[in-house]
Amino acid sequence: MTVDTTTTTTPTSSEVYPPIPPYKGRWHPPAALLDAYNHMWIDTDVWALPSEIQYALYPQPTRGPGAQGSYLVVLPPGYTDTDLEGPRYPVLYWLHGGFSCSRHAEWSLRFYYRKMELGKMPPCILIAAQALPKGRWINSYDGARPLGDIMRRDLVAAVDERYRTIRHPSARWLEGHSAGGYGAWNLGLKYPEVFGGALSSLAGSFRTKLADEGREVTYDTYNGSQAFFTANHALTLLERQLEHVKREKTELRLLIGGEDVRLREAHEHMWETLTAWGVEFGKAIVPGAPHTAEDVLGGLNDEGLQFWWDARAKVVEEKEKWL
Template sequence: MPPFTPSPEHLEKLNLEWVEPYDADTAPANLTFATYDTPVRGPGTQGSYWYRLPPGYADETNVSTRYPVLYWLHGGMARGSQGAKAVALYTAAMEAGQMPPVILVLPQGLPVGWYLNSIDRKYPIEDVLIKDLLPHVDTTFRTSGVRGIEGFSMGGYGSLHLGLRYHELFLGGGISAIAPAILSSLKDEPQVRIWDTFRGSQAYYDENHPLTLATNKAEALRTAVTSPERETRGLRIRLLSGGDDLRLTDAIARLSSVLDEVGVPHERQDVPGAGHEYDLILAGLGDNAAGFWGRAFGIKGEASAS
C-alpha cells in the first residue's frame, strides 16, 4: 500500500502541530500528556509529548531511584500517541522482568519532519528534541542519564539519524529502528512528504542519511558497540523490518550490510508475515522485542540510586 499523501492544505495545518491536539475522550489510557517549552523555536513556543512512568516509580521505597529513558518516535503523518501499543508491550515486559524499568517518552514530531532540521531551518525538529526535550525530561523526571531511542517508519529514520549522530547521548542504551524509511533517493518518496524538509536537495538528504552517518562515524560507533564497558557505557543497535514490507526491506538490508562492512555489530531481523506495521513486527519478535532493551539497558543495575 502506498504511503498516505495529504493535500497541501492538510499538510500546512499539520505542520503547525508542534503540540498534538489533546482529547481526553480519545487519549490513550496508558499514557499521560505533557508539554514543554521550545526556546529553540523562540519565546513562548511549546512542543508536546506523552509519557509512561515505569512500575514502581512512585513507590516510597524508590524515591531516590533514577531510571533510563526510552524515546519512541512516531511515523510520518502520525502523532506521538501512535506509540501506545509499543508502550503497552514494553510496560508488560517490565512487569514480567523481561526488561528493566524505564521511563517511556513519545514526542510529537512534525508529520513530515523526518526528525531532522529542515534545510531552510523553518522546522528545527532535530534541535528541538535534542536541545529542548531531552533536558526537559531530565529535569522533570528522575532520570539516570542513560537513554534509548526507537522509532517506526519515518520515526525509524529519526531514531537512526538522531541515535547515530548523537550516539554519545545514548551510551549505555541503544538505537532501534522499526521499518525505517531509509530509501536511497528522494525520488522514491512522494514529494509532499519530503519537500518541507529537504526542498528537493538530494545532497542534504545524503548528508543526513543513516548510511552516511554510519560510514562517517564508523570508528566511534565501533568503539561504542564493542566497548569493554558495553553493559554500562556501550551501545546496541538493531534494525527491524516486516518480511512483506517490500518497499523498504532492500534499503534496510543495505544499511545492515554497510554496518557489517565498517565493522559495527548490530542486530538485524526480518519478521515473516509482517508488513509496514510496527505492532506486528514487534509481536513477531516474541520475547526479543523487549529482550533487546533488556540487553541494551541491562537487566541488572538498570536503575540507580541518586
C-alpha cells in the same frame, strides 16, 4: 551485542498485549493537511488515553519564547513522583512515523509497559514526543523546523528536569517506526553525546535516493536536495561515527516486516553495508508483518526484548551528575 544473521524470526510466545490491530494500509492525507503539518508541535487529540499513558507539555526555547511541544509518557511500574530519592531510570524515546502524531506510539508504549509489568523489559521511562508529521526528526534545510535541536536540547532537558532519569547518553535510547526509525538512527548518530545507548529502527525509511521518496513528505525538509538528503542519511552519519560506535559498542538494530516489500531493498543495503564495515547490529525480518510497528514488535514479542536488556547492561550511572 548479538548479530542476527538469519533472515526471519518466528515468535515463540503467544502472549501479545495489547492485541495487534488489523492493518488498514498506508494512509495518505488530503492536500489541505500538508501545510498544516508544518505547525503541529502539539498533539491535542488526547482525550481517551489509556490509564498508563500520561500527557504533558514542555517548553521549546529553540523555537523562541513561549513555544511549546507535547509528549506522551509512561512511567515504569512502581514509579512515584513523591519518592525524590527513588531509583533513576533510562529513557526510551519512541519516535512516530510520517503523516502521524505522538498517538501513533500508543500501542508500542502499552506493549513495553506490559512487558515491564511482567519483568520481561528493563524498567525505563517511555517518552513519545509529538514531532511534525513530515519532518523526519531532523533540522530542515532552512532551519525553520529545527526538530533535531528540539529533541536533543529542549525535550531531553525537560524530561531530565521532570523525571528521575539517569542523565547519561548510555541511558537515552531511541526507537521509531518508518520516518521515526530514520529519525532514531539520525539523532543517535548525529548527537552521540546525548543519545548514546541504543538505536532501534522498525521499518525505517533508509532509501538512498531522494527521488524514490514522496515529494509531499520530504520536500519541506530537504528542499529537493539530494546532497542534503545524503548528508543526513544513516550510512553517511554512521561512517563519520564508525570509530565511536565500535568503541562504545552502541546497541543497534534494524527490523522490518516480511510483507514490507517497499523498504526491503533499502534494508538489505543497510545490512550489507554495516556487515562490510564490521559493525555489530541486530536484525530481523518478521514473517507476515506489514509496514506497522505493531506487527513488527508484536511479531517478535518477547524475542525482541533482549536488545533492551543488553542496552541496560551498558548504562553508566554517574550519580554525581544528577545533582
